Amino acid sequence: MKRIAVMSAMALSVGMMGCATQAGGIGGEDASTYMTKSFKEVIATSFQAKGSAGLDRLVQTEAQHECSKYDYLGKPIPKDIAARIEKDHYSKVVYPADGKYFGDWKAGMKIAESGKGMTWNDKPGTPNGGNCINCHAMLPNNPSQGNLGPSLVGYGKTRGNSEQIVKYTWARIYDSTSFNACSQMPPLGASHALTPQQMKDVMAFLFDPQSPVNK
Ligand code: HEC
Known part of the structure; x- marks a missing residue:
């Protein structure tokens, strides 16, 4: 790794x-x-x-x-095995029931910066972090960010907010295996590491023009 x-x-x-x-x-x-x-x-x-x-x-x-x-x-x-795995995972992505993809970017920033949760001494039911910045640069000019994944600095500004890109991003966070059978990004939605509301907050952090990601 x-x-x-x-x-x-x-x-x-x-x-x-x-x-x-x-x-x-x-x-x-x-x-x-x-x-x-x-x-x-x-x-x-x-x-x-x-x-x-x-x-x-x-x-x-x-x-x-x-x-x-x-x-x-x-x-x-082999390509056929990868394609079968990706198709299977993609078909199981659960999109927001209310059709709303964006929560509060400030809450999303805290989730992206937190690597807490899911260890043996965490109280069950305590919200987890998303650990995003452990693998992705998200904030401009911050050296303490990981580079296992691609930089997401300026994500909303450069990608726009078409339905296609919004749904793609949700599915990516929900279960990255849907796009890359051997993705190293954890399936944050499918594993219930993040709740749907937490995913919405992280989405806002990526897309909101006011978010530091897009400044
Ligand atoms: C363990 C490392 C890791 C963590 C944690 C992680 N990612 Fe990723 N992420 C990756 C890697 C590696 C990729 C590259 C694509 C792949 O694996 O297929 C990626 C891809 C992405 C992409 C697609 C980028 C593009 O150019 O289309 C988005 C969006 C994304 N991650 C968002 C997030 C968010 C938001 C979080 C936190 C909730 C997160 N990631 C947590 C490793 C990680």
Whole structure:
């Protein structure tokens, strides 16, 4: 995995969800050479469930499994497998029930800057952060932002706010695997890491002309 500039507790837990190169998966099958029996035993005996951090996090999704497998083999994932995974994920994107895509950009900025949540000692029900700036530059002239993902500085200003771009951005945040089977961006909506309202706030942070992203 590439280096992330700013590390936080959530980066680690989200990394478990998002990293295709994360080896493991208690429930995974031995379809690829890296998932040997002894390897699976090491994984199974090395982790304990604690708080909200259950062992289900060690079970890879199909996308993670396929992407890890081909990464291990040093080959690109076959186009037909990638396309099938992307289509499947895209078909499950849930758009806002009220048709409104934008909340409060100030709340969205806090969510984008926070890497908190989903660790074993977080109280269940406490809102999570989105951890966006751990991977993306979003604020102009701020050196403490990650570069694993592309810069989103000026996002709304440069992309506009057509229905197409708004829905694309929502789907991207909801489940990035819909566009790239081996995306390293965690599925923030599909995993319920962010609530629909939090996603709307983050959308406003990206698109609102008053947001520092577009200044
Ligand atoms: C673990 C790293 C990571 C985190 C956390 C993350 N992203 Fe991403 N994001 C990426 C990567 C990598 C891409 C590049 C595309 C891909 O993977 O297919 C991306 C792509 C995107 C894109 C598409 C950019 C384009 O040019 O079309 C948007 C929009 C986006 N991310 C927004 C967000 C927002 C908003 C958050 C927080 C709620 C977030 N990301 C959190 C890694 C991350």
